[in-house]
Amino acid sequence: MSSNPRRPWVVGVSGASGTPYAASVIRALLDAGESVDLVVSRAARLTILDETGISFRDAHWKADLAQWLGREEKELDDVRYWPAGDFAAGPSSGSYPAKGMLVVPATTGAAAGIALGLSKDLLQRTASVTLKERRPLVLCLRETPLTGVTLQHLVALDAQGAVVLPASPGFYAGGSTAQELVDFVAGRVLDAVGVPHRLYRRWSGSLGEAGSTPGSSPETRSRRGE
Numbered sequence: 001m002s003s004n005p006r007r008p009w010v011v012g013v014s015g016a017s018g019t020p021y022a023a024s025v026i027r028a029l030l031d032a033g034e035s036v037d038l039v040v041s042r043a044a045r046l047t048i049l050d051e052t053g054i055s056f057r058d059a060h061w062k063a064d065l066a067q068w069l070g071r072e073e074k075e076l077d078d079v080r081y082w083p084a085g086d087f088a089a090g091p092s093s094g095s096y097p098a099k100g101m102l103v104v105p106a107t108t109g110a111a112a113g114i115a116l117g118l119s120k121d122l123l124q125r126t127a128s129v130t131l132k133e134r135r136p137l138v139l140c141l142r143e144t145p146l147t148g149v150t151l152q153h154l155v156a157l158d159a160q161g162a163v164v165l166p167a168s169p170g171f172y173a174g175g176s177t178a179q180e181l182v183d184f185v186a187g188r189v190l191d192a193v194g195v196p197h198r199l200y201r202r203w204s205g206s207l208g209e210a211g212s213t214p215g216s217s218p219e220t221r222s223r224r225g226e
Contacts, residue, residue: 010037014044024186043107
């Protein structure tokens with residue numbers, strides 16, 4: 001038996017708009033030398049098709065994923081795919097050696113199901129396992145505005161140890177394209193679990209460095225009470 005078993009990050013893609021966030025996270029994980037287990041909900045397949053024109057199929061997942069990520073299939077050897085309806089999948093068990101889970105993007109419905117422990121599909125079940133095993137869980141919520149009920153679910157998730165990370169890009173990093181703003185959010189997801197990346201320029205404390213106006217960083221505005 002290998003003394004260094006494969007320990008992947010599970011990436012769960014729910015049906016919210018924002019599938020480019022998931023693609024950026026997956027690419028960055030692979031670039032960092034991490035293994036990835038991928039779970040794509042049924043609703044997410046429709047969103048991927050709508051946002052990218054790619055039909056994500058269980059039987060041809062590697063070819064479809066390669067097209068989605070803009071990579072060659074041979075570059076995806078560290079990715080394992082699990083159908084959303086497979087409750088016998090590896091990540092459904094606490095004994096499966098996963099590092100943690102990133103739900104990107106996360107719908108409010110997925111957040112509710114995870115907060116309440118519903119486990120209605122493999123994505124929710126894996127998130128529940130991640131919580132009970134005290135592993136890192138990040139939910140990149142892509143919804144606005146939020147209802148009071150959703151806010152209660154997010155507070156419950158925070159109380160259970162999850163990181164609730166809204167898909168809110170920072171503009172102080174100098175992002176001028178949609179992809180740069182996507183990469184900023186993806187980078188913050190990876191920051192939350194300590195995975196190194198070079199997806200965005202970090203705040204250095206020097207005003208105007210990214211072509212922004214003086215005092216434009218969120219940290220500066222927060223100190224001023226704005």
